[in-house]
Amino acid sequence: MARELQGKRVAALVDDRFEAAELFEPKQALDLAGARVEVISRHARLTSMRHHDPGPSLERDRALAEADAGDYDALLLPGGVVNGDSLRIVPEAQRIVKLIAGAQKPIAVICHGGWILISCELVRGRTLTSWPTLQDDYRNAGAHWVDREVVRDGNWVSSRKPEDIPAFNREMLALFADSKSLAA
Numbered sequence: 363m364a365r366e367l368q369g370k371r372v373a374a375l376v377d378d379r380f381e382a383a384e385l386f387e388p389k390q391a392l393d394l395a396g397a398r399v400e401v402i403s404r405h406a407r408l409t410s411m412r413h414h415d416p417g418p419s420l421e422r423d424r425a426l427a428e429a430d431a432g433d434y435d436a437l438l439l440p441g442g443v444v445n446g447d448s449l450r451i452v453p454e455a456q457r458i459v460k461l462i463a464g465a466q467k468p469i470a471v472i473c474h475g476g477w478i479l480i481s482c483e484l485v486r487g488r489t490l491t492s493w494p495t496l497q498d499d500y501r502n503a504g505a506h507w508v509d510r511e512v513v514r515d516g517n518w519v520s521s522r523k524p525e526d527i528p529a530f531n532r533e534m535l536a537l538f539a540d541s542k543s544l545a546a
Contacts, residue, residue, distance in 0.1 A: 366539045368396030373434040375402050375426075375458060375478075377449040381442035382410035382417035383524040384472045388438055391531040397538070399438070402429045404452060411442050426454045431461035436538050441473025441493065441523075450481040460484070468541045470534040472521040476500070489513055490520040517541060 372392055374385060389399045400423040401408070410417035437459065449455050455478060463469060463484050471479060473493045479485050480496075486504030491513045500507040511526040512519060512533045519537050521530035 365396040367392065367535070370397045370435045370538065371433060372397050372399045372436045372438055372538070373402050373429065373431075373458065373462070374399050374438040374440065375449065375455060376408060376422075376440055377403060377445045377452070377455075378405050378408050379411050379442055379444035379448075380408065380440050381445065381473060381524065382412050383527060384440035384442065384475070385410065385420075385438075386418075387524075387527045388440070388470065388472070388531055388534060391535060392438070392538075395535055395539070397436075400424050400429075400434075402426055402458070404454065411444065426452070426458070429454075429458055431458050431465070434462065434467070436468045436470070436541070437462045438534075439469065439471040439475035439478065441471075441475040443474050446474030446477040450477040456482050466517055468517045468519075468537050470519045470530070470537065472526070472530055473523055476520065480505075488518065489515045490518070491522050492520060493522055 392399050402424050403422040404426040408420045459482050476492045480499050480503045489506040491510050497507040512521045512529040519533045
């Protein structure tokens with residue numbers, strides 16, 4: 363995958379207390395593939411989590427209020443319980459997600475990151491995976507939830523947890539590289 367995503371821009375949409383591995387490891391894989399990843403948040407400074415414990419802090423790259431969905435070729439939605447639960451109700455975050463999804467751009471989502479997709483009413487008819495406690499939310503929203511390390515459904519790829527990140531990264535990079543919406 364070396365440099366296959368050169369010049370492509372990926373929005374990583376997060377709120378405070380995101381799961382550290384679910385942002386940092388996919389971001390590193392994207393960086394190594396040549397993509398430019400921008401961390402977008404309503405918070406200037408973010409604290410990551412390592413499950414229940416605080417992890418490294420991070421400065422956002424762009425304020426959510428200033429982000430334009432048209433500037434990005436793909437979307438990364440990391441998880442974390444607090445991140446996923448708080449981000450799902452933020453109107454500006456929903457707007458970005460809906461615009462990227464509406465433009466048929468690829469989306470990579472892991473763990474609790476999918477709560478915003480549910481709140482945006484985008485999952486009906488999709489096959490997805492997530493942290494197991496979200497399965498009822500997905501099913502109630504009309505999705506087909508499965509318990510697999512990674513699932514690719516059209517222009518979306520989803521995964522369950524940090525232990526699945528190697529498979530998630532592999533499928534995310536393949537999706538982003540294959541996507542017609544990423545054509546230069």
